[in-house]
Amino acid sequence: xxxxxxxxxxxxxxxxxxxxxxxxxxxxxxxxxxxxxxxxxxxxxxxxxxxxxxxxxxxxxxxxxxxxxxxxxxxxxxxxxxxxxxxxxxxxxxxxxxxxxxxxxxxxxxxxxxxxxxxxxxxxxxxxxxxxxxxxxxxxxxxxxxxxxxxxxxxxxxxxxxxxxxxxxxxxxxxxxxxxxxxxxxxxxxxxxxxxxxxxxxxxxxxxxxxxxxxxxxxxxxxxxxxxxxxxxxxxxxxxxxxxxxxxxxxxxxxxxxxxxxxxxxxxxxxxxxxxxxxxxxxxxxxxxxxxxxxxxxxxxxxxxxxxxxxxxxxxxxxxxxxxxxxxxxxxxxxxxxxxxxxxxxxxxxxxxxxxxxxxxxxxxxxxxxxxxxxxxxxxxxxxxxxxxxxxxxxxxxxxxxxxxxxxxxxxxxxxxxxxxxxxxxxxxxxxxxxxxxxxxxxxxxxxxxxxxxxxxxxxxxxxxxxxxxxxxxxxxxxxxxxxxxxxxxxxxxxxxxxxxxxxxxxxxxxxxxxxxxxxxxxxxxxxxxxxxxxxxxxxxxxxxxxxxxxxxxxxxxxxxxxxxxxxxxxxxxxxxxxxxxxxxxxxxxxxxxxxxxxxxxxxxxxxxxxxxxxxxxxxxxxxxxxxxxxxxxxxxxxxxxxxxxxxxxxxxxxxxxxxxxxxxxxxxxxxxxxxxxxxxxxxxxxxxxxxxxxxxxxxxxxxxxxxxxxxxxxxxxxxxxxxxxxxxxxxxxxxxxxxxxxxxxxxxxxx
Amino acid sequence: xxxxxxxxxxxxxxxxxxxxxxxxxxxxxxxxxxxxxxxxxxxxxxxxxxxxxxxxxxxxxxxxxxxxxxxxxxxxxxxxxxxxxxxxxxxxxxxxxxxxxxxxxxxxxxxxxxxxxxxxxxxxxxxxxxxxxxxxxxxxxxxxxxxxx
Numbered sequence: 001x002x003x004x005x006x007x008x009x010x011x012x013x014x015x016x017x018x019x020x021x022x023x024x025x026x027x028x029x030x031x032x033x034x035x036x037x038x039x040x041x042x043x044x045x046x047x048x049x050x051x052x053x054x055x056x057x058x059x060x061x062x063x064x065x066x067x068x069x070x071x072x073x074x075x076x077x078x079x080x081x082x083x084x085x086x087x088x089x090x091x092x093x094x095x096x097x098x099x100x101x102x103x104x105x106x107x108x109x110x111x112x113x114x115x116x117x118x119x120x121x122x123x124x125x126x127x128x129x130x131x132x133x134x135x136x137x138x139x140x141x142x143x144x145x146x147x148x149x150x151x152x153x154x155x156x157x158x159x160x161x162x163x164x165x166x167x168x169x170x171x172x173x174x175x176x177x178x179x180x181x182x183x184x185x186x187x188x189x190x191x192x193x194x195x196x197x198x199x200x201x202x203x204x205x206x207x208x209x210x211x212x213x214x215x216x217x218x219x220x221x222x223x224x225x226x227x228x229x230x231x232x233x234x235x236x237x238x239x240x241x242x243x244x245x246x247x248x249x250x251x252x253x254x255x256x257x258x259x260x261x262x263x264x265x266x267x268x269x270x271x272x273x274x275x276x277x278x279x280x281x282x283x284x285x286x287x288x289x290x291x292x293x294x295x296x297x298x299x300x301x302x303x304x305x306x307x308x309x310x311x312x313x314x315x316x317x318x319x320x321x322x323x324x325x326x327x328x329x330x331x332x333x334x335x336x337x338x339x340x341x342x343x344x345x346x347x348x349x350x351x352x353x354x355x356x357x358x359x360x361x362x363x364x365x366x367x368x369x370x371x372x373x374x375x376x377x378x379x380x381x382x383x384x385x386x387x388x389x390x391x392x393x394x395x396x397x398x399x400x401x402x403x404x405x406x407x408x409x410x411x412x413x414x415x416x417x418x419x420x421x422x423x424x425x426x427x428x429x430x431x432x433x434x435x436x437x438x439x440x441x442x443x444x445x446x447x448x449x450x451x452x453x454x455x456x457x458x459x460x461x462x463x464x465x466x467x468x469x470x471x472x473x474x475x476x477x478x479x480x481x482x483x484x485x486x487x488x489x490x491x492x493x494x495x496x497x498x499x500x501x502x503x504x505x506x507x508x509x510x511x512x513x514x515x516x517x518x519x520x521x522x523x524x525x526x527x528x529x530x531x532x533x534x535x536x537x538x539x540x541x542x543x544x545x546x547x548x549x550x551x552x553x554x555x556x557x558x559x560x561x562x563x564x565x566x567x568x569x570x571x572x573x574x575x576x577x578x579x580x581x582x583x584x585x586x587x588x589x590x591x592x593x594x595x596x597x598x599x600x601x602x603x604x605x606x607x608x609x610x611x612x613x614x615x616x617x618x619x620x621x622x623x624x625x626x627x628x629x630x631x632x633x634x635x636x637x638x639x640x641x642x643x644x645x646x647x648x649x650x651x652x653x654x655x656x657x658x659x660x661x662x663x664x665x666x667x668x669x670x671x672x673x674x675x676x677x678x679x680x681x682x683x684x685x686x687x688x689x690x691x692x693x694x695x696x697x698x699x700x701x702x703x704x705x706x707x708x709x710x711x712x713x714x715x716x717x718x719x720x721x722x723x724x725x726x727x728x729x730x731x732x733x734x735x736x737x738x739x740x741x742x743x744x745x746x747x748x749x750x751x752x
Numbered sequence: 753x754x755x756x757x758x759x760x761x762x763x764x765x766x767x768x769x770x771x772x773x774x775x776x777x778x779x780x781x782x783x784x785x786x787x788x789x790x791x792x793x794x795x796x797x798x799x800x801x802x803x804x805x806x807x808x809x810x811x812x813x814x815x816x817x818x819x820x821x822x823x824x825x826x827x828x829x830x831x832x833x834x835x836x837x838x839x840x841x842x843x844x845x846x847x848x849x850x851x852x853x854x855x856x857x858x859x860x861x862x863x864x865x866x867x868x869x870x871x872x873x874x875x876x877x878x879x880x881x882x883x884x885x886x887x888x889x890x891x892x893x894x895x896x897x898x899x900x901x
Contacts, residue, residue: 013839016847017831020781020821023848028778110764184785184793184848184882233783233848234882266786477846477883636842640884644845647885671790671880679873679886708885 004490007636010482011496021231024188024203025263031192031199035259036065038249039112041102041119042268043094046130046341046664047142048123050092050101058104058118063111066256067119068103068248076251077219083145084339086307088217088244088251094123095142095306096343097666098271103248105256128341128664132280132301135338142306142339151304152312155319155334158284158297162330166286166294170366174733176355178278178303178658179651180270180668181348182676183476185233187273188263189246191253199226200250202242203233206514207474209241211506217247218254225250229504232476236648237347238274239476240516243309245272270669275658276348278303279315279355285363291373291381298322298333298359303340310346312337317352317449323393324360325404325442325602326382331394341664347516349648350706353445354713361441361714362731369725374421375718376412379442380405399444399600400694407626407690408442411604414688415624420608428726437609437618437723441714444602447518447629447703454594455519456512457527459488459535462586465561465576466498469531472512473524474504478705479637480520484528486634487699491532493558494575511592518601518703521633526697527593534589539563539578546581547571599694599702603627605711607650611723616742618720620650621683627707628690631700638704639687645708646685651677652709653716657735675735724748753816754779755823763810769803770794772810773820781821781851785880792879795852796820802859804852804878821851824858833899834858834892843892845883853879857893866897 015021055067070089079085090101102119106112127140134140135149142149163169189202198220204210204227211227214220232239245264253260264272280301287293300318304311315335323331364382368375383404384391391399417438424436456472469484485499502508513523536556543563544551555566562572579586608622623646632638655675659667668674693700713734720736721729728748732740753759754777761776773782773796782805785793794805797819805818824832834857837843844850853876860867860875867875872893873886881889 009839010842012847013844016844016850017835017838017854018821018825018829020783020851021847022780023783026774026780026783028780110766182880182882184791184846184880185783186785231847234846236882266788266791479845640842640845640888643885643887644883645885647887648882670788671786672788676790676880676882678878678880679876679890682873682886684869684890685885685887 002490003486004633008482008486008634009636010479011485012479012481021233023185023231023233024190024201027190027201027230032190032259032261035190035261036105036107036256037109037112038252038260038262039104039106039116040100040245041104041116041121043090043097043099043101045094045123045125046097046128047126048094049126050090050094050121051124052122053102054120055102057120058115061111061115061118063107064115065105065107068252068255072255076217083143084151084308086244088248096341097664098268098343099306100245100248103252105252105260130340130342130660130662130664132303132338135340136336142341149338150336151308151339152337153335156332157334158332162297163286163295167289168367168370169284169286170370171284172366172731173280173282174362174731176277176279176281176358177734178275179348179656180275180658180674181236181238181273183234183236183238186264186266186269187245189249190259190261191250192259193254193257197224197226198250198254201228201230202246203239204229204242205232205235205239205474205476205516206241207504207506208472208512209514213241214247214250218251227506229474235476236349237276237351237516240347266671267669270674271343271666274309274346275305275343276345277355278345279318281359283359283363285367287367289371291371291378293326293328293367293382295330296323296328296360296363300333300335302335302337303342303345304337305340305342305344307344308339309344311344314352318356320395320397321353321356321446322360322395324357325384325444327384327388328394342660349645349709353706354710357441357443357710358714358717361718365718366730369730375440376408376417379408379440383442397446398597400597400696401692402444402600402602403692404442404602407602407628408604410626410688410690411606411624414686415606415622433614434610434612435723437611437719439607439715439717439719439722441605441711441718443711444600445707445710446598446600448522448598449517451523451595451598453513454592455523455527456592457524457531458588458590459528459531460586460588461535461575461579463576463580465494465574465579467492467494469499469501469528470509471501471503471524471528472509472514473520474514476515478515478520478641483521483525483633483637487525487528488532491529491536492575493556493561518705522599522697522701522703523593525633525701526699527591529699530591530593531589535587538587538589542581543573543578546573595696597696599630599696601627601629601702601704601707603707603711605715607715607719609716609719609723611720611741613724613745616738616745618654618736618741620654620681620716622686623683623712624686624688625711626688626690627704627711628692629704629707630694630702631691633701641704642687642708643685645706646712647677647682649709649712650682650716652713653734653736655681655735754818755820765811767810769805769808769810769813773805779820779822783848783851785848790880792856793849793852795856795879797855797859800862802856821854824854832858833896834861837892837896841888841892841895843884843889849879849881853881853889857896860893861897869894
């Protein structure tokens with residue numbers, strides 16, 4: 001029996017549970033002896049011209065080794081000519097609160113905090129562009145030399161007649177609010193320049209991309225840079241590659257000729273690590289009173305924050321996935337991405353796809369309420385039917401496989417939907433303060449969207465019979481060590497405890513892409529699987545020669561890891577024997593796996609909330625999901641990904657929002673102000689199994705890392721509104737905080 | 753005393769216990785995840801009771817027993833029931849909140865050896881986890897409560 005699909009507990013955990021992980025700031029390496037500590041001086045204003053920097057007092061402060069500013073960046077390649085290019089340290093302007101202006105290096109960390117306070121920066125304030133409307137109006141431009149704050153746009157308005165034949169057309173504008181990723185480990189880096197090489201330790205999801213970024217920024221060949229990602233304490237997209245602060249640390253180590261260490265504070269993390277989402281959606285949905293949706297249009301405005309990093313690209317993903325699971329005669333839309341004087345926006349768990357799902361699933365519920373039909377029935381009548389796959393949407397996505405109605409029906413059955421509706425009706429009848437809400441979301445998403453970049457693997461079996469897997473896919477909590485060892489054990493029969501997985505060190509794994517976009521198993525895992533198959537072919541040839549048998553007569557007994565003539569254990573050869581015959585390097589195979597297309601996981605979520613109509617407080621009491629990501633390699637890991645995703649999705653629906661005042665001052669810059677979701681705000685989750693394999697890769701797997709987030713947000717959001725729909729409430733913006741829910745109830749009553 | 757061994761050092765007045773453990777005692781399992789006592793990643797046991805070590809001055813721990821994750825397993829390396837349960841129930845992913853979460857759970861079970869799910873959730877409210885959605889952490893604590901200590 002194959003190990004694949006079985007519940008294997010993680011091999012990562014004994015170390016994490018006894019010694020703790022070794023995160024970047026935990027490193028106690030001799031190479032970092034004598035390191036100076038780095039502290040950034042950050043802008044306290046959202047938009048200003050810098051007219052002077054005086055480091056004199058700071059330089060005289062105890063323990064200060066150097067104060068570095070943009071003026072010191074004279075030994076690196078010139079930046080891009082693009083007027084919106086982001087500097088490593090602010091030059092003549094700052095564009096968000098928290099933007100790095102100078103770097104203070106001190107012997108000890110606490111000296112840096114003191115000295116940074118003494119760096120005197122003269123700011124000449126400029127009007128802050130905070131709202132999307134101000135950004136679009138363009139009265140103040142963030143970037144001199146440009147004529148607009150719009151940094152990307154596309155799509156087409158709805159053609160005349162797109163909504164012809166609709167009995168009902170609903171329009172609504174709502175935000176998909178800005179949220180903070182909040183990995184528990186903040187950003188951290190260390191760097192050392194020695195013997196013409198720069199070594200950088202960084203908390204990153206992608207060591208190889210980080211190496212290329214460092215090399216480009218400081219003007220070195222990639223071969224002269226080594227990036228090591230130690231244990232990484234969460235990322236959620238916000239640690240893709242590295243950005244300016246880490247690049248400055250790398251540069252500073254060479255500049256001052258001493259190792260440099262840096263770890264930010266949580267306050268800095270909430271100000272300076274990228275934020276996610278931050279879109280405004282204007283939806284128009286139309287259809288017939290018998291429940292057929294005929295047309296859907298989505299206009300998106302994306303807030304990119306102070307610099308256009310990944311932000312301009314996000315709405316293109318939202319647009320690509322806009323039609324969701326539905327077969328729509330018309331689906332179209334437009335997008336505009338603007339810069340504002342706020343923290344830059346980039347990928348956060350789902351990156352563009354949760355926004356698409358949130359918009360259409362909210363729209364479908366608005367439509368269902370308007371025509372008075374059960375939202376489950378509206379979904380069932382409009383989903384793409386199984387016989388339509390592969391299915392190409394109006395926006396150009398080709399969905400590989402899907403059983404959308406089946407996923408919905410499984411969730412409804414698992415949640416006992418009819419009973420829930422009966423309970424809801426009973427409570428409404430009784431008119432008590434605590435009402436029940438039931439929210440649905442059907443979703444499809446795209447994983448390994450950048451499939452063409454592929455992923456690398458190298459598998460080696462040495463003369464001891466042990467295997468080593470070198471993978472370009474570097475984890476930050478997902479369990480790659482366990483998963484990739486399972487793939488090798490499955491094919492080669494080498495025990496898990498004799499398989500080592502190496503990742504996140506560009507000297508050991510020079511080529512690779514890393515972990516994001518739910519790509520690791522389908523790309524990195526497929527690469528490992530293929531390399532194991534190649535090892536098997538090599539071993540078969542060697543073993544046949546050793547046993548003096550025909551290759552076709554040989555079999556690998558994977559329960560023991562023994563090569564033998566079929567049915568004749570006496571001829572048995574161990575992996576050690578075969579690999580020993582292969583020469584000094586043992587058996588080795590290298591794969592760069594590049595499939596022909598991405599994959600499209602799908603599912604359905606049902607959330608149950610109780611809303612106290614007197615206080616507006618919504619309590620999430622049940623969450624039932626189907627998350628079909630094709631074949632499941634290890635249910636333990638897959639469930640863990642779903643759980644974490646659901647929590648982050650529910651958090652966006654109910655609690656979390658990064659807020660600014662009209663001048664661009666952050667109002668949520670500590671974990672005391674930013675409502676990161678806790679154990680008390682969540683129920684245990686009810687997960688239903690469904691596995692519809694894809695043919696895109698031999699393992700039949702799709703991505704599972706972001707699905708929970710994508711399904712959960714609209715399900716929980718819809719549930720809150722459903723709980724108070726009978727009071728006349730049609731919509732509440734996210735996060736559906738007690739204040740907003742209470743206000744919506746009172747507004748519907750006409751009392752506010 | 754840290755993990756049963758005496759440690760003595762002169763430190764600046766403002767040194768927090770978390771920093772003392774990490775820098776002076778070189779015990780890096782205790783992680784720092786925030787600056788407002790919100791996340792609980794730095795939770796340790798002080799005389800057997802959980803505290804957030806970012807909110808305790810090192811000097812305040814003078815003369816007391818501090819237990820960090822490194823000191824939780826038995827003398828022969830046998831895992832504490834909470835450590836075993838976290839592994840069996842997949843109660844950790846990136847591992848960063850784990851030291852604090854495990855020690856908060858140990859303390860919770862000492863106070864309430866047979867908690868309900870709601871009591872576990874309430875007891876861990878001060879410890880943030882961003883990876884697990886808390887589901888398997890709660891299951892791990894409930895499972896550990898079933899084990900003889």
